[in-house]
Amino acid sequence: QVQLVESGGGLVQAGGSLRLSCAVSGRTFSNNYMGWFRQAPGKEREFVGAIMWGGSSTYYADSVKGRFTIARDYALNTVNLQMNSLKPEDTAVYYCAASYQGPQTSPLGYAYWGQGTQVTVSS
Numbered sequence: 001q002v003q004l005v006e007s008g009g010g011l012v013q014a015g016g017s018l019r020l021s022c023a024v025s026g027r028t029f030s031n032n033y034m035g036w037f038r039q040a041p042g043k044e045r046e047f048v049g050a051i052m053w054g055g056s057s058t059y060y061a062d063s064v065k066g067r068f069t070i071a072r073d074y075a076l077n078t079v080n081l082q083m084n085s086l087k088p089e090d091t092a093v094y095y096c097a098a099s100y101q102g103p104q105t106s107p108l109g110y111a112y113w114g115q116g117t118q119v120t121v122s123s
Contacts, residue, residue: 002026002098002112009094009117012086016121020081021073022096022114030054033099034079035110036070038092038119047105048094051079059103064090086121093118 008020022034035050049060051070058070069082079096094117097110104110 002028002032004096004098004112004114006094006096006114006117009119011120011122014086014088014121014123016086017082017084018086018119019083020094020096020117020119021076022079022081024053024077024079024098026112028053028098029100031100031102033101033103034070034072035097035099035104036079036081037095037097037107037110038090039095039116040092043092045095045107046092047107048081050099050103050105052103053079053098057103059105061105083119086119088121088123091119091121 003025005023032053036048039045067085096114098112099110
């Protein structure tokens with residue numbers, strides 16, 4: 001079992017920044033992948049990026065590449081999503097998730113999910 005709790009969402013103006021944090025507890029392995037997804041109203045859950053729990057390999061969706069950065073905080077046991085140059089189309093509920101199957105881009109590849117945190121970007 002892996003427990004995930006997101007925090008850090010909020011309201012920000014376009015061009016601004018936010019940092020989301022996902023606190024990870026429970027049984028994790030170095031080859032787990034921690035992913036970030038987002039879901040806007042009326043849309044499917046969308047892959048944002050992922051990081052290998054035991055390393056630094058990262059993967060990003062084209063829509064956020066160069067603006068978002070995923071990193072692990074070993075001291076706090078968190079996975080953080082730094083979001084810069086935010087756009088109104090980044091507005092969504094953001095979820096972190098844990099996968100045992102490698103850097104999956106489909107939500108079906110993730111076994112554990114957090115409750116989500118709302119990010120709203122105003123124009």
